[in-house]
Amino acid sequence: MSDFRDFRWTPENAREAERIIARYPKGREASAIMPLLWLAQNQMRDETGIAWLPLPVIEYVAAQIGMPKIRALEVATFYTMYNLKPIGRFHVQVCGTTPCWLRGSDEVFRACFDRGLKKGETTPDGLFTLSEVECLGACANAPVMQVNDDNYEDLSYETTLAVLDALAAGRTPKPGSQIGRTASCPEGGPTTLKELA
């Protein structure tokens, strides 16, 4: 797979692609472009360890749904979820939007910087790529960062370091809140409706 021109769906993904395309009315197959690109990016991660979309892969997806190449490229360049350049094994996306910033995203970034991550760059060992992103939709658990498909929430300087170190050591830290609360329940347990009625 040197220049990715031989990219083909795996049998499972080929079935998944068919299923995605079937969601849209006939003649509107182009609507499937976003899930298909996402599927392709995930397949790239499974096959090469790096989740990204080389041009031949974008063209392959576009050809499947009869979409002009430039239109597919427009979509792929518009959304930040598609990586047009190779990234590290872990895509560390730290939210810097106001709620996370107020709750200490600067500390999260500091932890990343201290582990050698730089914004928009991949670490020399190919493990981490750091991006600053806008709202990840988990403001109640701010500050938050997303690593590949998992959210790590309620972060501090120390817990961020712990997550990064665990990932670097090949372990998978538990996703979700890093201070032990369930989803966005109040810290330290319920404050109202303490008893079931």
Place this chain on the structure above:
Amino acid sequence: MPKVTVDGIEVEVPAGATVMQACEMAGKEIPRFCYHERLSIAGNCRMCLVEVSPGPPKPQASCALPAAEGQVITTTSEKVRKAREGVMEFLLINHPLDCPICDQGGECDLQDQAMAYGRGYSRFAENKRAVTEKYMGPLVKTVMTRCIHCTRCVRFAEEVAGVEEIGALFRGENMQITSYLEQAVTSEVSGNIIDLCPVGALTAKPTAFTARPWELTRTDTIDAMDAVGSNTVAHSRSGTVIRITPRVNDDVNEEWISDIARFGVDGLRERRLDRPWVRVDGRLREASWAAAFASIAARAEGVPGERVAALVGPMAALEEMVALRDLLTGLGASRIECRLDGSAVGEAPFADRSHWRFNTTLAGLEQADSILLVGSAIRHDAPLVMTRIRKAVRAGAELFVIGEERELGAPATFLGDDLSALAALPEAFLRAERPAALVESRNARAEVLAAVAALPLVREGWNGFNLLHTDASRVGALELGLVVPGGLSALAADPPELLFLLGVDEIDLAPFAGAFKVYLGSHGDRGAAAADVILPAAAWLEKPGTFVNMEGRVQRSLRAVFPPGDAREDWTILRALADRLGVRLPYDDLATLRRRIAHEWPQLGAEGLAPAPWVAPDVAGFGAPSGPTVRRSAGFYTATPILRASPTMAACVAEIVEGRKPQLLEAAA
């Protein structure tokens, strides 16, 4: 029909009209960048803000808002003024202040509207964004830092040109317009994005840094590169045509022109015939007009009329064709042939005007609900007819093609490259309410014409029988009756002794090797190389001329510049030569010649489209056509001597057809 009030003026607008259109009907000017009446609505520049009530309290983008009954629209309020100033300030945030070195300067929408609707200063103190230039081919120069993201070029490429090769990558401030992977845009009408671009982001590469619009003299001309008869403006300075731009004519070219019409013009400066030449001892030598005429007169001496003939090339105007016809009539000759491509139209039973015309008319083709192409080279033959077909297809028409499979820029059903398919056309075409067939001139053999004429194309209020000509001279010549029974092959079978060539470069002259050939033309091309006497003539922009387009529409072109050197207008050469040969042509000036034309052919005497009621041809006795279609032999960018002489067209062949990157990029790589 909703009634709306615009600044106190009550107007009734057609259903489906937008607020902007309502404002225009009320005589109000609405500034805009992204809106273009021939493209889909994008609504992304926000320049056309107006106040509309009832509605939200903020100003509304009028281009995308439907006009509704009872709306009160305000275009001059303080709020609207401030909103427009704000939008303009935003647009100018990233627009460089390089107007003095910008080719758009003087004809720039942004410049004009910044003057009229801008604030005159900016509060933006930060650095401006810079965008790399994008390679789009040899015709369109890009300076993408100037781009204001109106996406007119993107919409044009998709909707009108039918090539989805231009797009907007990335988003927000980082949005960049580019062709896919910076490849040359492969459209035949790509030059129009230069006119569409409201700023200087897309400008004409061949004329970069050449002239300012206010230095140029504008002359209304008619394009002679194909048979559409596009209305054009020739911009000239100091006796040189610098550039050509379209003129709006909704019946013909809307406001587009093809790339050869726009950029082929620099061929006028190269390889010109600027003095007469006479072949002496097998070699062409420069000569005076008198010597050239004497040599023709000496050779014509004693040649009987039936041994004299003439061929008419693709770019001849009506005037010289009539003068040539009169000259030959004076010599007792009647054999003049204009159909150099094997077309059989013009001969019985296809000798009526309605048989060689584009009967739906170009604009009327948009009404067709099913279209059949006989021959598939339409993108090269007549790019602007293809844009009409694209409009029809977008409106729901079906497109069927007999011919080689090619990318047409519109969904099409190919019925195979065998003319026998005419006998088994799909029901969808045969049952259509308004079917149109377009027969390529080179495929218009008698049996093909008979088979198409037998189709149910003609009914009350609709005639779908169309000939797709490629030569600007052709319909005019057919109306003048410049046909020889049997066509070119009959002429070749009985070759004349004296042969006049009126700008004929495209055919093999070997059958006429024994004839004494007099070539009238503007460029030293194939015809001139084979000639015994060369008479240098004016090219189409260098003479006032009448052209009849494929619809039969008579259009007058004016002289933009004078021909070079000793070259003269064709009809005056023929007039003088006739005198020398003892034939008196009864006209000394253009007005008299045109009166002579109007007298014998009243339909050619006045501009416009004279009706040609359908005369059903007698198609009995023709066999069913079969075999593959005749392919177009000429390249799009090299179809005429003028194009072959053009350096810009040579660059198009190298970069678009052959796919080579320009030298600068090669050097950088």
